Amino acid sequence: GQQLNQSPQSMFIQEGEDVSMNCTSSSIFNTWLWYKQDPGEGPVLLIALYKAGELTSNGRLTAQFGITRKDSFLNISASIPSDVGIYFCAGLNRDAKIIFGKGTRLHILP
Amino acid sequence: SAVISQKPSRDICQRGTSLTIQCQVDSQVTMMFWYRQQPGQSLTLIATANQGSEATYESGFVIDKFPISRPNLTFSTLTVSNMSPEDSSIYLCSVEGTSGRAYNEQFFGPGTRLTVL
Numbered sequence: 103g104q105q106l107n108q109s110p111q112s113m114f115i116q117e118g119e120d121v122s123m124n125c126t127s128s129s130i131f132n133t134w135l136w137y138k139q140d141p142g143e144g145p146v147l148l149i150a151l152y153k154a155g156e157l158t159s160n161g162r163l164t165a166q167f168g169i170t171r172k173d174s175f176l177n178i179s180a181s182i183p184s185d186v187g188i189y190f191c192a193g194l195n196r197d198a199k200i201i202f203g204k205g206t207r208l209h210i211l212p
Numbered sequence: 213s214a215v216i217s218q219k220p221s222r223d224i225c226q227r228g229t230s231l232t233i234q235c236q237v238d239s240q241v242t243m244m245f246w247y248r249q250q251p252g253q254s255l256t257l258i259a260t261a262n263q264g265s266e267a268t269y270e271s272g273f274v275i276d277k278f279p280i281s282r283p284n285l286t287f288s289t290l291t292v293s294n295m296s297p298e299d300s301s302i303y304l305c306s307v308e309g310t311s312g313r314a315y316n317e318q319f320f321g322p323g324t325r326l327t328v329l
Binding site (some may be wrong): 135137144145146147150198200202 | 322
């Protein structure tokens with residue numbers, strides 16, 4: 103079945119640093135989504151990307167839909183403590199099913 | 213985006229029993245989904261809850277184990293039947309966004325954390 107390869111699996115950064123994570127697949131997706139999940143909560147949608155090449159920002163977050171439709175990245179600028187959590191990429195395939203990556207666990211060192 | 217609530221938020225159950233999880237949305241939605249998130253893992257789609265017809269199950273999930281009801285456009289239930297410790301997971305419902313696009317984003321409820329002893 104379709105799979106998303108999300109990297110890195112985890113990150114340890116200093117507060118104030120920029121963060122970059124990405125997702126790749128051998129399959130084409132029609133929509134790319136980025137979610138954040140805090141402990142004990144459901145995933146919260148951060149950014150949705152609908153068109154190949156699209157670059158979208160949401161505050162300090164920027165995400166891009168790869169031109170080949172097989173990849174996407176998420177950048178977080180000037181990280182703050184509340185950015186800690188698990189970030190999931192997800193792609194919608196032609197059957198409108200969401201396929202999730204395995205997540206990137208972001209840790210911020212004091 | 214829709215406001216989604218789930219009950220219970222967490223439960224501890226004995227092996228062999230069943231638990232029904234409720235999902236309530238504050239607006240009418242066409243598509244509702246149920247996911248499982250095993251400890252430390254990503255989300256896996258269990259089934260799509262269809263209003264007025266049987267749920268559509270993904271490979272590896274069956275109706276006898278995970279019966280689903282969808283009596284109207286704002287409510288759905290997922291039952292985890294004859295539970296075993298392997299069913300310990302977070303169960304999440306989600307709804308499709310209403311942006312009108314061909315491929316819509318999904319919004320998630322807070323989840324139900326199930327522990328089976």
